[in-house]
Amino acid sequence: MDETTSKLAFDTDWQYDPAPESTDHIRIDEQYELFIGGEFVAPKEGRYFDSINPANEQVLARVAAAGKDDVARAVKAARKAYQTSWSTLKPAERGKYIYRIARVLQERAREFAVIETLDGGKPIRESRDIDIPLAAAHFFYYAGWADKLEYAFPGKQVAALGVAGQIIPWNFPLLMAAWKIAPALACGNTVVLKPAETTPLTALKLAEVIRDAGLPPGVVNIVTGAGDTGAALVDHPDIDKIAFTGSTAVGRSIQKSLAGTSTKYTLELGGKAANIIFADAAIDEAVEGIVNGIFFNQGHVCCAGSRLLVQESVADEVIRKLKDRMESLIVGDPMDKNTDIGAINSPAQLAKIEDYLRIGQAEGGEMYQSSATLPTTGYWCRPTLFTGVSQSNRVVQEEIFGPVLAIQTFRTLEEGLDKANNTPYGLSGGVWTDKGAKIFKMTRAIRAGVIWANTFNKFDPASPFGGYKESGMGREGGLHGLDAYLELS
Ligand code: NAP
Numbered sequence: 306m307d308e309t310t311s312k313l314a315f316d317t318d319w320q321y322d323p324a325p326e327s328t329d330h331i332r333i334d335e336q337y338e339l340f341i342g343g344e345f346v347a348p349k350e351g352r353y354f355d356s357i358n359p360a361n362e363q364v365l366a367r368v369a370a371a372g373k374d375d376v377a378r379a380v381k382a383a384r385k386a387y388q389t390s391w392s393t394l395k396p397a398e399r400g401k402y403i404y405r406i407a408r409v410l411q412e413r414a415r416e417f418a419v420i421e422t423l424d425g426g427k428p429i430r431e432s433r434d435i436d437i438p439l440a441a442a443h444f445f446y447y448a449g450w451a452d453k454l455e456y457a458f459p460g461k462q463v464a465a466l467g468v469a470g471q472i473i474p475w476n477f478p479l480l481m482a483a484w485k486i487a488p489a490l491a492c493g494n495t496v497v498l499k500p501a502e503t504t505p506l507t508a509l510k511l512a513e514v515i516r517d518a519g520l521p522p523g524v525v526n527i528v529t530g531a532g533d534t535g536a537a538l539v540d541h542p543d544i545d546k547i548a549f550t551g552s553t554a555v556g557r558s559i560q561k562s563l564a565g566t567s568t569k570y571t572l573e574l575g576g577k578a579a580n581i582i583f584a585d586a587a588i589d590e591a592v593e594g595i596v597n598g599i600f601f602n603q604g605h606v607c608c609a610g611s612r613l614l615v616q617e618s619v620a621d622e623v624i625r626k627l628k629d630r631m632e633s634l635i636v637g638d639p640m641d642k643n644t645d646i647g648a649i650n651s652p653a654q655l656a657k658i659e660d661y662l663r664i665g666q667a668e669g670g671e672m673y674q675s676s677a678t679l680p681t682t683g684y685w686c687r688p689t690l691f692t693g694v695s696q697s698n699r700v701v702q703e704e705i706f707g708p709v710l711a712i713q714t715f716r717t718l719e720e721g722l723d724k725a726n727n728t729p730y731g732l733s734g735g736v737w738t739d740k741g742a743k744i745f746k747m748t749r750a751i752r753a754g755v756i757w758a759n760t761f762n763k764f765d766p767a768s769p770f771g772g773y774k775e776s777g778m779g780r781e782g783g784l785h786g787l788d789a790y791l792e793l794s
């Protein structure tokens with residue numbers, strides 16, 4: 306497309322007709338209790354909080370806030386289940402239960418997708434095509450390992466750890482629950498899971514599935530609440546392992562609390578990934594990959610490609626194409642099947658993103674946003690990019706966790722690599738080039754746990770995921786994900 310045709314295409318004032326997903330087939334209760342010992346029970350202190358829909362600010366449900374006593378009760382139920390049923394069950398039987406969860410999730414996928422979108426604000430297309438199918442895939446994958454653990458680690462004795470405390474964030478609520486629960490159960494552990502305060506509903510629906518699948522009471526316990534509920538879980542003395550996914554700041558405080566104790570832990574933390582485009586790359590495909598890498602799920606993605614490093618000779622072309630593509634992205638009702646960018650998850654997260662937009666401009670960056678009209682209620686941010694930023698700028702160094710891309714250029718491979726590695730994080734990265742040799746060179750030298758070549762944001766349960774440096778320690782997914790829930794001797 307030359308300049309004239311590209312302009313004409315966007316001058317034509319046509320729009321998609323609304324195509325909202327129906328909510329007729331879902332049930333959200335007015336109030337949810339804690340899931341402890343196989344039953345839904347009221348919180349001891351009687352505290353509840355609201356979970357809202359960030360796209361329209363309406364309350365979806367009242368949800369129990371677990372206090373210290375409730376957490377203790379959940380840990381006790383998990384310990385009892387570990388000792389009396391789960392650890393004594395034949396591994397193949399454990400596998401059957403996990404397969405059952407996977408199948409029910411698959412059967413009820415539409416319902417889960419709609420609730421995920423209502424509670425968290427992500428486009429229905431993503432919850433339907435990515436979050437829910439991948440969550441089911443994780444349960445299927447780890448169900449298969451339950452009776453093959455000794456083959457996973459030849460020559461080693463394998464044993465479960467005991468009770469795992471698991472704390473997850475709001476960006477992929479059901480998927481993160483699946484990443485945590487499936488390998489833990491396959492390895493013979495029991496769990497207490499704390500979902501994020503703003504997105505508890507699919508975890509509570511999962512609790513219903515787990516109950517209906519007939520898992521022995523107490524094998525999985527779900528304690529909703531805010532940060533203090535998470536802290537109570539971390540501080541509980543009868544936990545054998547803490548698995549945390551969230552911010553680097555909270556991860557650091559957890560590490561401090563657990564220092565000197567025998568509790569094992571894995572931390573999946575923040576990121577500031579760079580997509581690196583070489584001049585020889587297929588530019589249109591790379592632009593599509595970058596758009597997917599940063600605007601997917603409103604940029605609420607730990608491995609988001611929130612930086613773009615583009616080789617100088619193609620920088621103008623890439624930036625022009627990116628701006629054109631941003632202009633065509635539909636921002637709005639997450640329940641609409643055409644929507645590309647949904648709601649920001651919470652007012653607090655929106656305020657944080659807007660802070661960074663001010664910081665980026667104050668640091669001298671040039672900000673560009675699409676001209677999308679935003680809904681008048683709910684929390685929204687237009688797709689945004691910054692040019693004219695340098696390596697020391699905060700929008701280049703810090704995780705924004707929103708649809709904001711920081712663009713820098715480079716001349717040589719070495720300069721691109723230096724810039725890619727020059728942040729405190731090391732979770733993921735992307736390389737776009739026509740040359741296989743460059744891919745190998747770059748993927749070996751980028752200090753990140755996951756690197757995609759000529760694609761971005763692709764996941765598979767068999768593939769390990771995790772970070773270097775301040776992006777965390779330990780791996781989830783694949784064989785590595787089993788290791789984190791076993792004692793090997
Ligand atoms: P967060 O504030 O660290 O929260 C994560 C979870 O920890 C939530 O359930 C939170 O509860 C809980 N929590 C808060 N304070 C706690 C404390 N003192 N002790 C124990 N638990 C506590 O992170 P977030 O803002 O929800 O999530 C975004 C972050 O997660 C980003 O940095 C992102 O990169 C990271 N992330 C990493 C990965 C990965 O695999 N590496 C994947 C997804 C997200 P409340 O939410 O209820 O306060």
Ligand code: MG
Binds near residue numbers: 358359424425504505
């Ligand atoms: Mg919510």
